[in-house]
Amino acid sequence: MWKLKLPEGKDRWVFLLTVGVILCILAFPAGSKSSRMALPASRNVEEAGSASMAAGQDAAAYERELEKRVKEILRGVSGVGEVDVMIVLKSSAEKVIQVDNSTSKSVTTEKGSGTDRSVESMDQEHSTVLTGSGSGQEPVVAKEVYPEIAGIVISASGGGQPSVQAEISEAMEALFGLPANKIKVLKRVE
Structure with missing residues (x-):
């Protein structure tokens, strides 16, 4: 085995830092994002990622x-x-899928020598309602719930006046049903 002679003192730390940076650079994959995501083995991950990206873009x-x-x-x-x-x-928008629910209940009563035994069983089945035919089937969307607003910040030229701040805040409370502490009106700097 060969022996490596490292520099002494401050030069040793600079050398080790340089080697560490080079190793970090080599650890990152080369190429663009699109070429990495096009690998067939990661197709399901790619589809899930694009679905969440689409949801994020919709939001x-x-x-x-x-x-x-x-x-x-x-x-x-x-x-x-x-x-x-x-x-x-x-959060992002939420789609509620139409589901068929079926429930069946059966009661069996057994009478034996001096004892009565009752057995109750309940079966529930849930299935998603699909539309279309063949491989082009898609679930039926019962309703779409729009995302809830977390807060609003408004910067207005007249935002320094208390009366204008109050009017804007009241309008946002009425429009979005937000409490006053989730609405901030600021004076815009021109």
Whole structure:
């Protein structure tokens, strides 16, 4: 076996740090994200990832749409001026799938020598309702629940005036059903 002579003192630590950084760089996979995700072995992981990305994109699009609508309505309010709106959601949208439930109950009574025995059994079956035919079947969505709003921050030119702050806060409480502590109105810096 060969022997490696390491430098002494401060040079030794610089050498070890350099080797460590090189090893870290070599540990990361090369190539772009799309080429790594295209591996057939990771197809299910890729599909799950794209589904969650789609849900995340849907939530982001929903946030942007709400922000745009709030911004448009507040621009028309007297004393508010130029507005920026940030809405934060607690989670993404949720789809409730239609499920068929069937329940069967049977009671068996046995009478023996001086004792009565009763056996009750209950079977429940749940199955998802599907639409379409063949391999193109999809579950039926009973309802879609939009995400709940966690909080709103509004930056307005007139946000320094207490009356404007109160009006904006009351409007957001009425519009989204949020408590006042989840709404913050700030004075916009021009």
